Amino acid sequence: MQTTKKTRILLADDHAVVRHGFRMILDAQDDLEVVGEVANGREAVQVATELGPDVVVMDVTMPELNGIEATRRIAAASPRTRVLALSMHKDAVYVREILRAGARGYLLKDSAEGDFLSAVRAVARGEGYLSPAVSDAVLTDYRKHVTNPLDLLTSREREVLQWIAEGKTNKEIATALSLSVYTVEAHRGKIMEKLNLHSTGELVRFAVRNGLID
Amino acid sequence: MQTTKKTRILLADDHAVVRHGFRMILDAQDDLEVVGEVANGREAVQVATELGPDVVVMDVTMPELNGIEATRRIAAASPRTRVLALSMHKDAVYVREILRAGARGYLLKDSAEGDFLSAVRAVARGEGYLSPAVSDAVLTDYRKHVTNPLDLLTSREREVLQWIAEGKTNKEIATALSLSVYTVEAHRGKIMEKLNLHSTGELVRFAVRNGLID
DNA sequence: GCCGGAATCCGGGGATACCCGAAAACCGGC
C-alpha cells in the first residue's frame, strides 16, 4: 500500500503507437499513472487544463499546435503542471525554444527506458532533466544568451528599445540618435523578430518586465 | 560678511529679456546668486545636472522640452535641486501637472517682485510656494482627484487601458469586450486626452507606473 | 583576406493608431 499519491501523467504525441508504448512503461510503475492521452497541441492545452496532471509528456512536433506553443500555454495557464519535452532533435535551437517556453525537461526519443523514467520522475519533483547527449550543447548555448532575453539584443537594439519603452515614436528616436527613421524601423523590426513581439504595447511591456525602464 | 553660502539659482526661460530681469532682481540680494541661464527645457536638465543649483526658476512653456517634462527629469536626476515653476496661466490643470512633476512652487508671471523673492527663498528652504491667485483653485482641485491620476479615468477607461498595457491592439480589445473598434478607439482617445499622452508607448508606460499592471 | 554580424539606409504596401467632429442610447441624481 502506497502512502503518497501517484504522479498523474498526460501523454501528448500524434502517434498512437508511441503513446501506447509510453503508457505500458509508465503504468507498470507503482508511483506513476497515465490519466490521459492526446494527439495534438490544442488538445494537450485543453486536457491539461481540465485534468491538471502533474506532468505532461509532450512531443515537440505535433499537428494543429506544436509542442512549443502548447508548452507555452500550459505553463501560463496551469503553472502547477510540469512539461517534459520529447524530441528526436539534439539541435540546441529546438531545446532552447521549448525550455524557454516553460518545459522542465528535454528527452531524446531514442533514450533508454530507464532514462525516460528518470526524466519523468525528475520533472515531477520539479527538477530539470536534459538528455545527456544534448545537455552539453544546451548549457553552453544557455550561458551564451538564453539566461536573459535582453541578451538576445545588441546594445544598439537595447538602446532603441529603451526609447520605445519611454513612449517615443520612431521619428523622435531617429532625431534623438541622429539616425534615419528607416534605421529605427529596422531596429524595431529586429527586436520584434528576436523577441517574438508584434506591437508597440508588447515592446513596452517587455521592456518593463525586464527592468529596462522604471 | 555673510556666514552661510548664497542660494545658487539657475534661470530657465526662453525669453532673454525675462531672464535678464530676473537676474537683476536676484543678484541685488545678498543671499541669492544666479549661476546660470538656459533657454529651453533640454538645456535646463543638462545644466542643472552639471551645476547642481539649489533652485531652478523654470518657465512652463519652453521649446525643445517643456518645463513640466524638464521638471520631471530634474526631480528624478537631481533631487537636491528644487524647482520653482513660472507661468502665466492660473488654470488649475497647469499647476497640477507641474506640481505632480516635482515642482516645489508655482508662481504667476504677473506677480510682484516681493512675491517672486518670497517664492525663491521659500523653495530654497524646501517649503512650498503657490501664488495667492492660484492656491485656492489648486487646493480644491487637489482634494478632488489629483491624489491618483487614475481617478481621472472612468472604470471603463481603466479597463481598456489595462488591455492596452498588456500589449493588445484595438481590434483585440474590441473582440475581447464585444465592442466596436470605434468604441475602443474612442476610449483610447479619451484616456490620452485626460492624461495628456500621445502614443501607445506612453499609455503602457503610464499604466505600469501607476500599478495598473505587473 | 574572407565571412558573419551589426548598423545603417531605402521603397512600398497594408494595417493600425491617432485626431477631428458628430450623434445616439443609457443611467443616476436633482
Add this chain to the structure above:
DNA sequence: GCCGGTTTTCGGGTATCCCCGGATTCCGGC
C-alpha cells in the same frame, strides 16, 4: 422629467507602425 456624464457607434483624414524585400558599410574573428 430634464441634465450631465458615461458608453457606445460612425466617417474621414493623416501619421505612424508593421512587414516585406534589398542594399551598403564597418568591424572583429577564423
